[in-house]
Amino acid sequence: MAEKAKVWFADASATNWTESLVCKAKDLFYEAKLNECIEKGDSVAIKIHIGEWNRTRCLRPELVAAIVEEVKACGGRPFVVDTTTLTYHAYNSRCTGTLELENAARHGFTEASMGCPVVIGDGFSGDDDVRVELPTGVVLKEAYVAAALAHADAMINLAHAKGHPITSFGGCIKNIGIGGQSKRGKYHEHLAHWGSPEDFIGWPASYPEKCLGVKCEFHQQCMDGCPRGAIRIDETGFHRDTEKCYLCYSCQVTCIFTGHESQTFIPDYFPYAQMAMSDAALGVMLTFEPGKVGHMAYAIDVDPNCDCIPWATLPATPDIGVFASKDPVAIDTAILDMIDAAPVYPGGANKAFEGREYKRGQEKFAITQGASPRYQLMAGVKNGLGTMDYELITYEPPLTREHVAKWQIRTTPTTLIVRRMWEKRDFLKEVQPFKRVPFAEKPPYQDFAVPDRTEYLKKLPVKEWVEALGK
């Protein structure tokens, strides 16, 4: 019987220094032997999702810096990388290299915060790529991998686990299967090359008769949002120049998120998009020698939608933790299992997806996103990307003197630095910072009666919380 893939997991709870998520991520990097992917002098891509402008639930620089530091400790030369995107909507902040760098800085992803350069992996306009053949691809037979990944010696695929409006779930497979592709690679794995306009797979599902025409409040945004100038909206409704359309999702996103029904997707599109994504992820893996890629994911701020959406709603689940593995399919399977088993975040995603309520133990993202997220896993097994058969190894950091010190800003107590400063100040006979007074002068906090706020709390405008208070 084939050996199970190992997936390491540390939960998001913490009660002391060793249990910080940053420290646990550093520990898992070594527990999962990701350090073995890196030889001295290797250029190491740390692939992240930078997140859209105004997005609040994405990775934080500190969580990335944790891995940058360990790649450096292994002798690697790290750089943090993401790629340009398709337009997706009229106000996209990552569709050119310069916009994306501006956006990265706003999210705090800079050399100053993380200790290594930030690179846009497919360049200024998203054309810098390497074509890879995919003989085992389920849907795709070729991928276009961002040059910065294809030309690196090693990679740490550092994902943020969350839902996704097209692929249902976004974890390690998605972080490279979409995020590791150049612009034409993204068109390709979004199936823009497939079929004819009436198929509604490689083309938007278009129902012009449902368009409100110029009476639609968003008709100008709808036209301006097309990077190909392919849309005209007039008194007679919606018109698309199919010669020009490249399938970028922008008109669909505008129409869907403004509550209209003219430009959308058909349900069959979503499983195909997931399978193509797994093929494209395989394309990235094929640009590295075996053993040169490690996968990690933070399952915190588990928003039902992806970091490519320029807002964040309340999460699907409470924070779960950090994962590490050498198998991208196994790690994503483990994360999804954990998300499905996790309690539902009170008043969370359910609020943003009316009528589609999460149930604990059921496939959460299948409920809100319209398709099971597991097509990407099954396609990843079929094309040879990895296995869904995994062994979960739960990691608990030891509470020892040595381990407390291990990942701190200095391995010797910083208090000793301050002690030396005070010794010097004592030597200089500087005035001390406070005057001692008798304890009897304490303010009488016992005289304050803490008010009962229960009745007031019941009036707060969050329905689910108020209902819970009444129980």
Ligand code: SF4
């Ligand atoms: S958003 Fe939808 S309804 Fe409004 S103009 Fe565009 S296609 Fe028509």
Ligand code: SF4
């Ligand atoms: S018409 Fe085509 S290219 Fe234009 S916004 Fe819609 S999907 Fe994108």
